[in-house]
Amino acid sequence: MEEKVKKEKTEEIKLDPKVWDVPYNADLVAQVLYVLNSNERKGTSSVKGRGDVSGGGKKPWKQKGTGRARQGSIRSPLWVGGGVTFGPNIKNWKRKINKKMSKEAMCIVLSERNRNDAVKVVNVNSKGEIKDIREKMEKNISKSTLVISDIENLKLAVRNIKGVNIVNPMRVNVKDVVKSKAIVIDKDSVNKLENRLLNGK
Numbered sequence: 001m002e003e004k005v006k007k008e009k010t011e012e013i014k015l016d017p018k019v020w021d022v023p024y025n026a027d028l029v030a031q032v033l034y035v036l037n038s039n040e041r042k043g044t045s046s047v048k049g050r051g052d053v054s055g056g057g058k059k060p061w062k063q064k065g066t067g068r069a070r071q072g073s074i075r076s077p078l079w080v081g082g083g084v085t086f087g088p089n090i091k092n093w094k095r096k097i098n099k100k101m102s103k104e105a106m107c108i109v110l111s112e113r114n115r116n117d118a119v120k121v122v123n124v125n126s127k128g129e130i131k132d133i134r135e136k137m138e139k140n141i142s143k144s145t146l147v148i149s150d151i152e153n154l155k156l157a158v159r160n161i162k163g164v165n166i167v168n169p170m171r172v173n174v175k176d177v178v179k180s181k182a183i184v185i186d187k188d189s190v191n192k193l194e195n196r197l198l199n200g201k
Contacts, residue, residue, distance in 0.1 A: 013121045013187055015114070016194045022104075022111040029174065032097060032105040036175045041093035050075050050083030102174070103197045109177040119183045121190055124149075130157045133184065137161050146180035148172050149189050169193040 015021075050056070056075030063070055077085040113119050122133055134157045137145060147158055147166045158164050167176050169189040177183065185193070 013123075013190060015121075015190065016198065019107045019194050019197050020111055020114045020119075022107045024112055025105075025108050028101060029105050029108055029178070032102055032174050033178065035095045035097040036173060038093045038095045043091040043093045045088045046090050047084040047087035049085075049087065050077060053081070053083045056082075105174050106172075106177070107197055109174055110183075113177065113180075113183050118181060119185065121185055121187060123187045124151055124154055130154055134158055134161070137164060137184070143181045144179060145182045145184060146172075146176055148183065148185040148193065150192075151186055151188075154186065170196060 050073065053075040056073035060071045060074050061068065071079075073079075073082075075082045077083055110119070122129070124130055124133070130153055133154070137158055138161060144163045144165070145161075147154070147164055148169050149155065149166065150168050150170075155166050159166060165176065165180065169185070169192040172193070
């Protein structure tokens with residue numbers, strides 16, 4: 001019996017070197033990652049100081065004559081149930097970074113993945129092609145894969161595969177790319193991502 005071999009149709013897709021072939025700049029990438037990580041912090045850890053704890057308005061005992069140490073409130077930090085001295089309070093960790101720097105860092109990390117042959121551009125036109133993509137991802141289940149796409153059928157096909165993170169091309173950031181070992185992006189999303197990073201230039 002003759003074995004039928006399926007020939008994969010490969011279509012060359014031109015990648016803009018301004019996005020996919022940018023020299024590596026570790027300092028810029030680190031700076032953008034620092035800002036992204038800071039912005040994810042909630043800063044909600046908080047404790048009550050002596051002025052926040054209820055009660056303690058009355059002096060526990062008179063100042064002199066009892067033989068005990070003087071006390072002004074039962075909510076003093078020295079008392080059980082009192083306020084906390086120098087405890088954490090709600091803090092805003094939000095930081096800002098120049099949009100141009102953020103986009104440049106995104107191009108740098110995408111270029112680094114591309115140089116390491118970790119970027120795969122797929123042309124999704126049919127359910128059969130989506131099925132092939134899913135099967136290949138399942139084989140590489142140990143890798144953390146980033147899928148950049150806004151095609152709903154592709155999202156539904158790969159969303160329950162372990163280690164796969166799906167992000168819209170208009171929302172993907174440096175942290176998403178750095179955390180992934182492989183990137184799968186559909187042809188249409190390539191154009192959207194390039195236009196976003198280059199401002200359509």
